Amino acid sequence: MYSVVLSSAPYGIESFLVRVEVDVSSGLPGFDMVGMPGGEVKEAKERVRVALKNIGIALPPQKITVNLSPANLRKKGTALDLPIAVGILAAMEEIEEEKLRGILFLGELGLNANLESVNGVLPSVILAKDKGLKKCIVPACNAKEGAVVDGVDVIGIENLKELIDYLKGEGNPGDFKALHISLKKLLKEESVKSEYDFADVKGQEGLKRGAEIAAAGFHHFMMIGPPGAGKTMIAKRIPSILPPLGERESLEVSKIYSISGLLSDERPIILKRPFCNPHHTITEQALSGGGNHPKPGVISLSHRGVLFLDEAAHFSKAAIEILRQPMEDKKIEVSRTYGTFIYPADFMLVLATNPCPCGYYPDRNKCRCSPAEIKRYMSKLSGPIMDRIDISVTAQSMKLKELEGGGPPSEDSASIRRRISLAREIQKKRFRGKEIDFNAQMNAKEVEEYCILEPAAKTYMQRAYEALGLSARGYHKILKVARTIADLDGKEIIDNRHLAEAIGLRIREDIYG
Amino acid sequence: MDRDLEERILAAAIYEINGAGWKLLSELYEDAGSMKEIFEGFARGRTGIREKIRGRGSSEILALLNSYGKNPEGFTEEKKNLLEGYEAKGIHFTYYYENAYPKRLKSIPGPPFGIYYLGKLPDEDRPVVSIIGARDCSEYGRRCAELFGKSLAEYGVQIVSGMARGIDGTSQKAALSAGGETYAVLGSGVDVCYPSANRSLYEEAANHGGILSEYKPGTEAKSTLFPARNRIIAGLSDLLLVVEARHRSGTYITVCQALEQGREIFAVPGRITDGLSDGCNQLIKDGAGIASDPKAILDALMGRFELQSLSSGFAKTAEAGVGKRTETQEEANLTGVAKKAEGCTAGSANALLSALLRSLEETPQPMEVILKRLSGFGFDLSYTELLCELTDLCLLGKAEGIGNYYRKT
Ligand SMILES: [Zn+2]
Numbered sequence: 001m002y003s004v005v006l007s008s009a010p011y012g013i014e015s016f017l018v019r020v021e022v023d024v025s026s027g028l029p030g031f032d033m034v035g036m037p038g039g040e041v042k043e044a045k046e047r048v049r050v051a052l053k054n055i056g057i058a059l060p061p062q063k064i065t066v067n068l069s070p071a072n073l074r075k076k077g078t079a080l081d082l083p084i085a086v087g088i089l090a091a092m093e094e095i096e097e098e099k100l101r102g103i104l105f106l107g108e109l110g111l112n113a114n115l116e117s118v119n120g121v122l123p124s125v126i127l128a129k130d131k132g133l134k135k136c137i138v139p140a141c142n143a144k145e146g147a148v149v150d151g152v153d154v155i156g157i158e159n160l161k162e163l164i165d166y167l168k169g170e171g172n173p174g175d176f177k178a179l180h181i182s183l184k185k186l187l188k189e190e191s192v193k194s195e196y197d198f199a200d201v202k203g204q205e206g207l208k209r210g211a212e213i214a215a216a217g218f219h220h221f222m223m224i225g226p227p228g229a230g231k232t233m234i235a236k237r238i239p240s241i242l243p244p245l246g247e248r249e250s251l252e253v254s255k256i257y258s259i260s261g262l263l264s265d266e267r268p269i270i271l272k273r274p275f276c277n278p279h280h281t282i283t284e285q286a287l288s289g290g291g292n293h294p295k296p297g298v299i300s301l302s303h304r305g306v307l308f309l310d311e312a313a314h315f316s317k318a319a320i321e322i323l324r325q326p327m328e329d330k331k332i333e334v335s336r337t338y339g340t341f342i343y344p345a346d347f348m349l350v351l352a353t354n355p356c357p358c359g360y361y362p363d364r365n366k367c368r369c370s371p372a373e374i375k376r377y378m379s380k381l382s383g384p385i386m387d388r389i390d391i392s393v394t395a396q397s398m399k400l401k402e403l404e405g406g407g408p409p410s411e412d413s414a415s416i417r418r419r420i421s422l423a424r425e426i427q428k429k430r431f432r433g434k435e436i437d438f439n440a441q442m443n444a445k446e447v448e449e450y451c452i453l454e455p456a457a458k459t460y461m462q463r464a465y466e467a468l469g470l471s472a473r474g475y476h477k478i479l480k481v482a483r484t485i486a487d488l489d490g491k492e493i494i495d496n497r498h499l500a501e502a503i504g505l506r507i508r509e510d511i512y513g
Numbered sequence: 514m515d516r517d518l519e520e521r522i523l524a525a526a527i528y529e530i531n532g533a534g535w536k537l538l539s540e541l542y543e544d545a546g547s548m549k550e551i552f553e554g555f556a557r558g559r560t561g562i563r564e565k566i567r568g569r570g571s572s573e574i575l576a577l578l579n580s581y582g583k584n585p586e587g588f589t590e591e592k593k594n595l596l597e598g599y600e601a602k603g604i605h606f607t608y609y610y611e612n613a614y615p616k617r618l619k620s621i622p623g624p625p626f627g628i629y630y631l632g633k634l635p636d637e638d639r640p641v642v643s644i645i646g647a648r649d650c651s652e653y654g655r656r657c658a659e660l661f662g663k664s665l666a667e668y669g670v671q672i673v674s675g676m677a678r679g680i681d682g683t684s685q686k687a688a689l690s691a692g693g694e695t696y697a698v699l700g701s702g703v704d705v706c707y708p709s710a711n712r713s714l715y716e717e718a719a720n721h722g723g724i725l726s727e728y729k730p731g732t733e734a735k736s737t738l739f740p741a742r743n744r745i746i747a748g749l750s751d752l753l754l755v756v757e758a759r760h761r762s763g764t765y766i767t768v769c770q771a772l773e774q775g776r777e778i779f780a781v782p783g784r785i786t787d788g789l790s791d792g793c794n795q796l797i798k799d800g801a802g803i804a805s806d807p808k809a810i811l812d813a814l815m816g817r818f819e820l821q822s823l824s825s826g827f828a829k830t831a832e833a834g835v836g837k838r839t840e841t842q843e844e845a846n847l848t849g850v851a852k853k854a855e856g857c858t859a860g861s862a863n864a865l866l867s868a869l870l871r872s873l874e875e876t877p878q879p880m881e882v883i884l885k886r887l888s889g890f891g892f893d894l895s896y897t898e899l900l901c902e903l904t905d906l907c908l909l910g911k912a913e914g915i916g917n918y919y920r921k922t
Contacts, residue, residue, distance in 0.1 A: 205896035206880060206917045224916055355916070362877045362915040364651040365787055370678070372710075394916025396879045460908070467908045500901035503908075508915060 001025070003090035003097045006104045006133065007083035008124040009068075009075040012341040013259050013296065015123040017104075017131060019069040020080065022087035027063035033084075035068030038076040044109075048085045051113040055161045060092060074339070076293065079118040082107030082137070085160060086167075095167045103135045104128040106142070113160040115139035122258035122269075125149045126251070135178070137163065143179050144268030145258060148186075148251070153178030183247050183269065190271040191244040196237045199412035203396070207234045210393035210505055212416055215241050216423040217484030218438035220327070220349040220388050222312075222507065225395025226359040231352035232277075234395075235308040238350060239273040240413035242305075243421050249304050252344065256296050256303055274305030276347075280314035288322045289343050290334035299326050302347035312351040313380050323349065324384045351389065353381065362394075390440055390477045392507045423487040439483045444476060451479040454495045464503055478502045517611070519589060523548040524608040526592040528627040529729050532571040535609065535626040540565055542610060556582035603719070604703055604730055605630050617641065621748035621774040625727035629703050632723030635671050635696050635749055640818045642810060643673040643746050643771075645764050646680025646756035651789050652876040652920055654757035657781050658683040661754060664807035666693025670814065671722065673698065673749045675742060680756045680764075682711050685718060694722035696749065700742035701734035702726055725749075740766055747771035752813060754804055755780040758792030765792050777813060779804040868892050869902055870911070870921060877918035 002023045008015040031045045045066075049059055066084055068075050083105040090097045106124055108116040117139050125146035128136050135153045136146055143156025155176050157163045166176050198208060207223060211234055214221035221238075223231040245253065254270045257263050263270075278287065278298045289297030299307060299322070307323075309315060326332045326345035334341045356374040360366035369377070427438055430450060436442065442450060453461060465475060479494075482502035486494045527533050527548075544561055545551045555562045555578040566574050581588040596606060607613040608627040615634055618624045628634070635641050642665055646654055662672055662684030672688040674681040676697035685695040697718045701707050703726045706715040718724055727745065728738065743766060747753055753771045755778065758764035771778055779802035783790020797803055804810060868890035872883045884899055894902070903919050906912035913922050 203881070206900075209896060362918045363879075364649075364876055365789075368649045368788075370649050392916070394879070394918060396881050396917070463908050464904075467910065497901050500904035501897055503904045504900040504914065504917075 001091045001093060003087050003100075005083040005087040005090065005100055007080055007106060008104060008120075008127050009073070009080065010077060010120040010123065010259050011073065011339070012294075013123060013255050013300075013343055015120055015127045016070075016073060017127060018075060018080065018083075020083040020087045021067040021069060022084070022091040023065045023067075024060060024062050024088065024091040025065075029061040029063065031059070031064045031066075033066045033068070035066075035071040036074045037068060037080075038074055040078045041068070041075050041080050044078070044081045044084050047081050047109045047111065048088065050111045051081075051109040051160055052085060052088070054111060055113045055159075055164070057089070057092075057094065059088070064088060064091075077119060078108035078116070079106040079120065079124075081109040082115065082160070082163075085109060086163070089164065095164060099167045099169075102133050103137055104133050105137050107137070107139045107157075109160060115157055115159065117141045117264075119261035120259045121145045122149070122251070122263070123255045125152055125154055126255070128152050141265045142263075142268075144181060144265060145254070145263050147179040147181040148183040148254075148269050155179075181269075183250060186269065186271055187245060187247065187250060194240040194272075194413055196240055197413045198237050198241065198416060199410050201230065201233060201237065201410055204230055204234065206393045207231070207395055208410075208416075210391050211238050212241065212420065213481060213484050213488065213505065214238075214350075214391050215348070216420045216488050217390075217427070217440050217480065218348060219390035219440040219481060219484065220351075222351040222353070222389045222392040223395055224353055224355045224392060226354065226363075229395035231395050232308075232310055235277070235306065235310070235350045235352060236275060237413060238306050238308075238348070239275045241416045241420055242273050242348075243417065243424060245271060245273055245304065253304050256300050256344065260295050260301065262301070272305075274302050275308065276302040276305070277308045277310065280309070280311050282315070282319060284316070284318050284322055287319050288332055288334060290336060290341065292336075294334060294336055294341050296343045297332070299323065299332060299345040299347060300343040303344045305347060306350055307347040308350045308352070310352045312353045313377055315380070317380055320380065320385050324388075327388050349385075349389070351381070351385075353378070355394070386507060387473060389507060390481050391505045393505065419488055422490070423484065426487045426490075439480050439487070442480055442483075447476050447479050447483075451483045452493050453499070454493050457494055457496050457499055460496045460499055464499070468503070470506075474506060478506055481505055514589070514593075518593075520548045521606065521608065521611065522589055522592045522596055523552055524610075524627060525596055525606050526588075527551075527574065527577060528608065529595075530571065530573045530577060532569060533574055533626075535624055537565065537569050538626045539609060548610075552578060552581045552585070556585075599629070599730060602704060602730070603631050607634070615749060617750070618745065618748045621744065623744070624748065625745060628725055628727060629730060630723050630725045631703050631719040632721075633694075634723055634725070635673065636694075638818075639669055639671055640752070640814045641671045641673055641696075641750045642752050642754055642814070643750035644680065644684035644754045644756060645674060645743075645746060645767055646684075646758055647762065647764060647789055648677050648679035648681070649789075650679040650683070650757045651787065652874075653783070653787075654680055654781075654789060655683050656875050658756045659687040661756065661781075661804065661807055661810065662687030662695075663691040663693075665810060666691040666695070668811055669693070670811075671696060673746055675699070675739075675746055676708075676711050676714060676718070676724075678708055678710060682714055684756070686714055689714070689717050689721055696722045697724050698742055698745045698749065699724060699726045699734070700728075700736075700738040702728050702730040702732040704730045705732065705734060707734035739763060740770075743767035744770045744774075747774055747776055750776055751817065752777045752779060752810065754778075754810060755793055755796060755801070756804075757781065757783065757789045758796075759788055760791040760795055762792060768792075768796065778802065779810055779813065865892055865902070866906075869906065873906075873912060873919060873921040875920055877913075877915055877920040880917045880919065883919065 005020045007018045007020050009018050033045055086105055089095050106118055108118050110116055121138050121142040122145050125136050126149055129149055129152045137155050138146055140156030140158050143154050146154035155178050225231055257270050276298050285291050287297050287299055289300055330346035332343050332345045355361040356367055356369040356377050358367050358369055361369055361374055431437055482494045482498040485498040485501050541551045545554050606629050616637055658680045666672055666688035672685055672695040674685050676682055688695040695718050703724045706712050747767050747770050753776050780793040780796040781804045782797055783793050868887055872886035880899055887894055907914055912919050
């Protein structure tokens with residue numbers, strides 16, 4: 001007998017539909033699987049055979065052939081265990097094939113026939129919705145992940161036996177109620193709480209202001225300062241001042257985490273902007289994604305959030321080089337022999353670095369590093385990455401922080417976020433119909449069009465250009481940052497004050513370039 | 514051939530050989546009475562020469578003397594070409610027994626037997642001050658090096674140093690920019706510019722002063738050669754001025770050598786909390802002169818030399834230097850700034866800028882500190898407001914910023 005069950009397999013961060021065809025017919029007993037199964041999929045037959053045996057169903061002494069269609073795409077992951085088992089049961093006429101119509105099955109089988117969690121449930125449920133399927137059956141622990149997708153009933157099951165009963169119309173139907181979760185509501189609840197809040201940061205006005213401007217205009221941001229100056233503390237709080245994730249963004253990010261197997265019953269969906277903080281010893285592959293079992297790298301896990309590189313100067317040159325393409329294209333292409341995967345990677349880059357080997361430059365009472373040592377130290381960051389960073393702020397050392405003491409309470413993240421949201425609204429209007437969304441993304445022509453200076457500011461900028469020996473690139477960066485400062489200020493025309501602050505936030509090309 | 518030239522050719526020929534230093538060569542010379550007699554006497558079998566050399570175990574020296582014996586004219590001609598090759602590159606050579614050899618150097622223990630130089634050697638009739646200090650100096654050190662280099666040069670004092678980055682190079686550049694002369698003593702051949710970042714100083718010093726070395730042209734810079742080089746820096750001077758030095762640093766070694774040579778030593782005092790001033794403060798404690806201003810140095814030199822200002826600018830330079838601005842000067846500075854401040858009444862802008870300039874130092878200070886100080890003067894600025902003010906000052910060339918650290922210029 002022959003049966004067809006629908007399932008899916010991941011490709012990049014999407015899933016594609018897989019038709020699992022099973023044929024059970026007379027011949028020498030055997031179990032064959034064709035249709036480009038990956039390593040884990042090939043092992044499915046053992047898991048399926050034992051799981052069925054353990055719920056009292058023996059495979060018939062017949063020839064079983066499983067075909068995974070389309071046969072020209074490699075299928076990875078363990079989610080095909082369940083559809084294969086279901087297909088065999090249908091082909092054995094244990095369950096009616098009629099009952100399987102319009103359902104997408106996903107799940108890994110344990111030897112005791114329990115369903116184990118799998119990666120990529122969210123993109124699969126989205127796929128089901130796109131294909132007009134009405135129901136998805138997934139492991140119970142993955143059900144919440146899929147339940148945020150409207151219009152598809154996602155049913156979580158614990159055990160294959162349970163499923164057979166359900167499909168046969170036996171057992172308690174109440175146990176198989178579809179779960180529905182309102183993403184909108186979740187996001188709304190999430191937006192009021194944040195684990196890390198700027199209210200906890202005393203002092204550090206420079207870093208805070210720099211972070212605010214950077215977040216408002218999507219400028220990449222660098223913090224320079226001695227160890228223990230609170231750079232990490234600031235970086236961790238940047239997601240809290242970015243506008244909250246929208247529904248579309250939340251699904252987009254959650255899909256990446258789903259494929260990577262980073263969603264769980266406790267965190268079935270990503271509601272916060274990601275914050276990734278890889279150690280400087282990270283491999284290039286872990287950063288970019290790919291590998292033999294291709295999965296998204298850290299830069300994609302930072303999508304729509306913040307990628308924070310602490311001790312940036314210690315990252316390998318190759319690792320830093322990897323960031324270049326995604327910072328331009330907002331995605332990363334990973335080529336492997338069996339295909340090219342595109343993972344989204346639209347992140348705000350936040351770097352923290354010591355200014356020199358000892359960390360105290362320009363405090364010459366403490367720092368004995370020579371200019372050559374300082375240059376060499378920063379040189380790893382030079383070039384492609386520094387070119388894309390618009391704002392740099394020096395962090396004060398811990399000792400100075402004691403100076404702060406008392407004072408008024410620090411502003412909380414929500415208030416800062418309100419200002420940033422307004423500035424982003426202005427940018428949204430400005431760039432409507434354009435290919436860019438933020439000030440930081442303006443090219444030279446757009447800078448000229450949108451960075452309108454007051455007459456006095458023109459003179460001021462001219463003087464800065466001469467007095468500071470700016471490069472053309474440095475000049476443009478200042479204008480872009482000044483544009484964002486003016487947006488935060490609610491001003492259409494850029495004035496001296498906006499320029500002066502932008503100049504103060506520039507990267508000293510002569511020292512760190 | 515001119516006898517002096519012949520002597521110099523032979524001196525250069527033998528000095529180039531490793532192991533032929535002042536000790537051996539001066540012994541040979543004192544015994545033989547001339548360079549030529551060392552060579553000829555050796556060929557004749559004059560007693561003493563072979564024995565002295567053998568004691569020092571250099572087969573190369575023996576080989577050289579032998580090759581002279583085989584063909585004296587040919588040898589001299591060949592070695593003349595060597596010197597002429599140097600001259601073609603502007604490199605001069607002199608040795609211990611020539612008149613050109615610096616007299617000051619003769620008084621030190623273990624002087625170099627020969628000196629290669631570009632440009633000139635220091636004038637014997639005008640004072641020489643060696644200014645030395647840390648390579649990784651502070652802003653304060655840099656300002657002091659500038660002040661002393663410039664002010665002393667204006668009085669015709671020749672400044673000697675090692676052309677290193679930091680104090681050395683800064684004082685020498687200041688001397689040149691004041692129209693004075695400076696001499697750089699290198700730990701490499703005179704044709705090797707080290708550090709290469711100081712190339713413009715190297716070139717200018719060769720034209721307004723000189724570049725000196727006891728090592729033959731082409732010798733690469735090696736840190737093991739620096740202590741020996743330092744004895745020459747000290748040895749060329751009438752007075753050694755230490756601007757910034759850590760305790761037990763390279764600078765400190767030079768000072769010890771200068772003490773051995775009986776040179777007068779002055780040190781610029783520093784703050785007791787600054788590691789970079791440990792050495793100087795210790796020197797003062799041990800009895801070095803206190804270089805409280807350039808005049809202190811000039812006074813010390815006064816007894817031995819007649820000093821005349823190249824320009825009459827000395828008093829002014831000294832004043833403008835280490836934080837001794839007069840009120841009138843500050844007023845003058847401020848009116849210029851105040852004029853451009855927009856949206857402020859002239860009076861309040863003036864007061865703010867005055868407070869701002871008082872809040873800055875020569876060493877970079879973080880903005881948090883500047884904010885505190887301004888607040889002490891009654892100006893409560895936000896961080897952003899201060900940043901804007903400081904940017905204004907930077908554009909006017911009155912301040913410089915490195916990250917959020919600012920200093921006055
Ligand atoms: Zn350092």
